[in-house]
Amino acid sequence: MDSIKNDYFKREKQVFFQVYKRLPIVVESAVGCYIYDKNGEKYLDFLSGIAVNALGHSHPDIIEVAIDQIKKYMHISNYFYQEPQIRLAEKLTRITGYNRVFFSNSGTEATEGALKLIRRWGNKNGKKEIIAFSGGFHGRTYGALSLMDKPKYKDGMGPFLPDIKIIEYNNIRTLEENVNENTTAVVLEFIQGEGGIVEAKTDFINQIKLLKEKYNFLILDDEIQTGLGRTGKMFAYEHYNIKPDIVITAKALGGGFPLGAILSNDELANYWGIGTHGTTYGGNSVACACGSVVIDYLINGVLQKVKENGDYLKSELIKIMEKYPKLILQLRGKGLIQGLLLSFNGAILVEKLLKRKVISNYCSENVLRIIPPLIVERSDIDIFINSLDECLSQL
Ligand SMILES: Cc1ncc(COP(=O)(O)O)c(C=O)c1O
Incomplete structure (x- = not known):
């Protein structure tokens, strides 16, 4: 054998x-x-x-829904209105309270999209620097890698994006020393997955919240691994007294099919207009149809x-x-x-x-x-x- x-x-x-x-x-x-x-x-x-x-x-319901959708159509592109996409986006907005969704194919693409949104907001608001944390993992594309510090993912592949500073996770003093009027966004996982299942300390998150009130920056929460029920709440940020400006998620979202999402409110989403961001495959109809099954099961038990x-x-x-x-x-x-x-x-x-x-x-x-x-x-x-x-x- x-x-x-x-x-x-x-x-x-x-x-x-x-x-x-x-x-x-x-x-x-x-x-x-x-x-x-x-x-x-x-x-x-x-x-x-x-x-x-x-x-x-x-899962039998995922299989059934996938087959039903495949029989109707598989890929049709984002030129069209599609029931499975809209249905899933409605569910996501209902369970999170965010009112805008952008679908990608993967986690790292959600990171990239969110970074572009942050930059656009920062450029219009006169802010440049993005803060991310040691041990974080946000994907394998250049924007995502630029938010990460571990040499094993980056060695010999630079240069990376400018104006990103990676500081020590869970260190309040370093946070205070580095966040200022020029900070566009703080990017973090509330539990670092690839980094070794390291949880953000409550005091650390509270300090991010205080500094945000002082300096007005965005909080990008990477829930690609922790989102959609994994931590016992729908999203890991719900374990803390904070509401991030942008949440990115993927992994569980497509029920086994490739799917990611960026979630935010319309005030921020409006920084993008027609043509500013997009994808050929993102929000694939089969993946979205299955995503609705995942959300329904999460809610119902x-x-x-x-x-x-x-x-x-x-x-x-x-x-x-x-x-x-x-x-x-x-x-x-x-x-x-x-x-x-x-x-x-x-x-x-x-x-x-x-x-x-x-x-x-x-x-x-x-x-x-x-x-x-x-x-x-x-x-x-x-x-x-x-x-x-x-x-x-x-x-
Ligand atoms: C927290 C986090 N962000 C981003 C990613 C990248 O997602 P993907 O592999 O779908 O690009 C991962 C994947 O492990 C992850 O755990």
């Missing part, structure tokens, strides 16, 4: 840019919280397509379940942390985005879990990132915790 796998590994190596560190699994199918490989092996998926498959894999199962996961992880204090240094995160800060490289644990048919992930070298589908059951969490316990007992 391994010869089948090896053949895929070989073929992949021959034809792809070698930029992905793939797991040694050749996927045949995926249902709910499980992935099945070509050898018929079943894996518990606690990565969920990197926080994309909120309703799990192959899934969000509540994330809260309950997130609390359960946390209580079980605390027990594990107490059992292995030398191996686990900290538990981080909210809802169904949690992380264990390890005293060793995360790759070791991911590999061990995989041997037990559990798919997990690590970020920032030594943080085990736990991001199961939002429809995960307690029984799945128990399997994960037991496997984790077994793996840690061997280290």
Whole structure:
């Protein structure tokens, strides 16, 4: 059987840019919280397509809605009025209170669009500098990379956008020293995902809010990973006493299809007019139709379940942390985005879990990132915790 796998590994190596560190699994199918490989092996998926498959894999309603939409039309372009797009935008505005939406294909494109909107606002209001934070992740395109500091994403690929300053996350003093009348926007994740599941401190956010009142800048909230229920609230900013000016989201939004969104109010959206921004594919009809299914499920029970199962996961992880204090240094995160800060490289644990048919992930070298589908059951969490316990007992 391994010869089948090896053949895929070989073929992949021959034809792809070698930029992905793939797991040694050749996927045949995926249902709910499980992935099945070509050898018929079943894996518990606690990565969920990197926080994309909120309703799990192959959700029957997503499949039905996608097929229905495909039969009507797939791509038609943004020259036309389309029911699936308008319906999803209406749902998004209803659940967020923002009244304008722009659809992109991906997270990084949402970042780029938001940056353009910020620049346009800044140029009209005599402000130039954008502040972003260490450890942040906003995508792989140039604007997004310009907001990030980690060399692993940027090395040798400059120059990047000017007038962006990256300062230490959660450091109030540095924030005060760097924000001023010239600040156009502060860009942040309320929980840094790729950065290692690092939560913004309440005092830090309160200070951003105070400085905004003093200097009048925009707050761009990157909810590409944390948005749409992942943290137990619809958006991570709702855990704080703040309303960002712009929210960008993606990942879970398209129910597995590529889709991102920029959300803001019309006062800001009006800084763009016809032709100032656009996309050929963004807001694809099938992706938008499926996005409405995701939102409906979130509202009708899934969000509540994330809260309950997130609390359960946390209580079980605390027990594990107490059992292995030398191996686990900290538990981080909210809802169904949690992380264990390890005293060793995360790759070791991911590999061990995989041997037990559990798919997990690590970020920032030594943080085990736990991001199961939002429809995960307690029984799945128990399997994960037991496997984790077994793996840690061997280290
Ligand atoms: C917070 C955040 N922003 C932006 C992105 C980029 O999204 P995409 O990969 O869809 O371009 C990601 C992806 O991991 C992310 O987690």
